[in-house]
Amino acid sequence: MSESNNTNFTNPSIFILLGIPGLEMAHVWISIPFCTMYVIALLGNFTVMFIIKKEPSLHVPMYYFLCMLAVTDLVLSTSILPKMLSIFWFNSREIDFSACFTQLLFFHCFLVMESGIFVAMALDRYVAICHPLRHSTILTNPVVGKVCLAVLLRSSLVTLPMVLLATQWSYCRTNIIPQPYCAHMPVVGLACGDTRASSYYGLFVLFCVMGLDMMFIAVSYTQILRAIFRLPTKDARLKTFRTCSSHLCSILVFYIPGLFFSLTSRYTQNGPHHFHALINHMYYLMPPMLNPIIYGVRTKQIRDRLLRLFIHKGASLPIPSKKSLLPNLFPHGPAASFKSPPLF
Template sequence: MSKSNTTNFTNPSTFILLGIPGLEAAHVWISIPFCTMYVMAILGNFTILFIVKTEPGLHEPMYYFLCMLAVTDLVLSTSTLPKTLSIFWFNSREIDFGSCLIQMFFIGSFSAMESGIIAAMALDRYVAICHPLRHSTILTNSVVARIGLAVVLRSCIVSLPSPFLARQWPYCRTNVISHSFCEMMSVVKLSCTDTSLSDYYGLTVTLMVAVMDVFSITVSYTQILRAIFSLPTKDARLKTFGTCSSHLCVILAFGIPILFTMFTHRLGHHVPLYVHILMANVHMLMPPFLNPIIYGVRTKQIRDRLLRHIIEME
């Protein structure tokens, strides 16, 4: 292995993932909460998909977007966690070069999809609150499908160049990645050529997607708040605002790990490498774990139907 790590090569056949450097002795213990959250994410998101599919009363734009979010969460968490757990449990550190590039693409594209779907859900809340009588005519099934397709195409198009660029780089330093999965910046550091084009592209794409989605969410909730504060009674304002509570919690579940990751990166050398890697894993796992819980607890329609299915099974 040491020879493969130091020999010059253009495209390595495999990369070596170290897991969480500095916490190797705790890998098994770290795997317990990671595995628990992953299993809960799988069960929770499949439950959301099952309930929405089997209940005709939930065939509405809000729940269609929720299903898109559930599928995105399933793919996003599954693209990283099984490999991470195999490192923790079986010391299975090797990953094929092609598989590493595919993992990079899935991470980038489905992270962008999650952001886009959350922005689309904000649009749905805006139409439901500000134009309730026209909600079904504005957000028809075909419109929802086109929005979903636009989010998927945008995410794939902006994420596709990164693995193609990475495939062209010469890797003459090492094939050891100091991470638990093929995170873009960790792979970039292994190249012995000028990667400024990839750096600028990645930064531009990230900023573009973030600005577009944050702007859309901000505009939607500005109009929502204006409509809420124009209601005549406090009870009406609280009830209307309550319809947005689940979506706001999802925004926080998605945004807070990103903010922590950005914060730790800004601190640079003052933050240990294992903190960066732990936060990256939390960013991949926390939204898929929390989103079905949030909607299961906060959304009466889903909660009632889930309880009914449980009672019928008994």
């Protein structure tokens, strides 16, 4: 396989993915944690979806959104991991021009979709805690379906212009992408001419879409905390807050490292490039791996149902009904060298 030079071509038919530049000799070893994280993500998310499907008491909005989150995590990780592993194991660095932009579309579309799902889950927690008596009438199945559809359409409409704009540039500098998958700014950085429009649109997606999502989640949890602090007893406050703990942990895993890596990659010029690139690429596998673990450990309904899969049928654990998923906590009323380039 020959790698293309940096001159004398325009809009190449293939791109060359370098993997993690500077660590080529360690690619096989690097593949071990990546592969392990991917396998855990597959097993964990499929298990969550299986439990939600099989247990009728979990057919409520909170778990519908969790099931959508599991699907999103699976597509997000699968959009980049197989190609990464083929580079690490078989040195298969070539990727077709159209395949590169297809990977770019799926990767960023489902990143934005995951952010939207966290907003929908924050809405569910807000209604469940601040308006518990109206939860079943506000978040009906048709409403949940419309929310999921809106999340899907928003992510598609936001991401598609970014990809279409990137395909319009003339790629005549090089066809070598210094990372193991196609992302927005690494690909656009290979184009000739003034590509500021793509850069500005990437910042728009980062700040005006995901940033607004974070603001909405923050406002929701401000209202949730106010309602919790108005509860009459400490036990009621702790029990209510625990219903949000899984969601809060997943939010922290998704947003905080993501913003940190995107901003430091875009503006920081110094630092250990190899280590930064390795951690940056590994980050995008962390939410798909950790989300099912977080919800499996911290959500009693999923934990109990999972235990039933591994114990004797005669000693099955009781599974709460739908009504018990919204406990009566409100007796007195209701009360978030190459350097790995930025992705957006």
